[in-house]
Amino acid sequence: MSIRIQSGKRSTATNLQTKLQSVPFKIHADCDAKVKKYFETYVKEKENHLTASFRGYPLKGKVIDVPDGYKGLVLHESMKPMTEKEDRNFYVIHTFDKLTMWNWDKVPSKNDAMIQALDWIDIAEALHSPIVDE
């Protein structure tokens, strides 16, 4: 099985104009949501973080920038494979350069896997960039 991520020249992928929210829960649905009216309208800025609510639960968040030289991608798979062996095709439908990460009543920090994951970018850079002899 191989995975292809496609974004050809004809790709219509555009930088997301709306805000991207990463939430600490899974909604068992796939549909449009009134994020602006029900969520963004209540986002408040505190000293070093943001606050919001979802179904009464308090959320604390931070804006995370996609590191320089990288781009965030929103992928879409139009056909889910029937078997594990089949190839999978993902299409780039949007790009983004920042997102807001939310935790349940906890300010996002270095303890969160997603923020830690970004460490890899620096380490990969150190490990894999060509060694230049001075």
Next chain:
Amino acid sequence: MSGKDIEIKCLSSLNEYLSACDNSVNAVYLSQIPQVCKDHPCVLGIDEAGRGPVLGPMVYGTAFCPINNLQLLETLQCDDSKALTEEKRDDIFGKIGDNRNNMGWGIEVISPNFICNNMLSRSKYSLNQVSMDSAIGLIRAAKEGGVNIAHIYVDTVGKPEKYQSYLLSLFPEYKITVAKKADSTYPIVSAASICAKVSRDHALQVWKFPEEIGNVLHKDFGSGYPGDPVTKKFLVDHCDTVFGYPQLVRFSWSTAGNALENTAYHVEWEDIEDEDQKKPENNTSITSFFKFTKQSSTEKKQHEFFNRRCLKSTTEL
């Protein structure tokens, strides 16, 4: 926009103040403190309105007047706010405003969102604690405003004895009486109760929905008591399948929670699930060390660094 500069003298300025408030956060208002309340020892009453309903704010109210002018409360016909009709309460509230040179009052409007955020926080902060802290805040505000407090009367939440000794530990300089049904026993608590109840009713009347759910008025969501058919209908008609309800609703009430389970999409929380189902560590039985087994899989494992960060090499997806 904020209500900070609005002085509440009557019902219409109360509405103006409440409209200017941000519905999603708490608001504290204290009337001007009349000179007589600074010069003479006062009684100060505290009571709450809207503790039980599934929607709208809970409002804490306080009222104070000099002990030498207690007959004022009688002339106002202060009585338990629940025993009075809405018109009568509005009428008395207006009179309290007219008497602003003889007595003072204050409220804290505790937003429904504040209530559920606290009840659904990691370190659960109960409604009783929210209530007590609000009462304490009002006492402090009156004290700082220069009210010559002598005796405080509080309608209890939970056990009166416990609450009373808690308040006494914070305010040893005052006489404090905490009692059940204090609102029908002590006229100053009745006055506080009326300020709270009138403010809650009017907060609902001028409630604005940032969710833009259409032109929904107070009559369309009712009293908020779980038994009210209008409230029940509102909870059915205005359920968003993703977000649930507008923030007028207290999600932490079982009435709202149950209604959501039936109509809205199921939501699975990352952390909450984790905390609830902490499985015991996989204990290795002692005999397993003596069994002959094939050498455990030689499957290539990735370094802990990547596991901890939920990172995976995509060629292994």
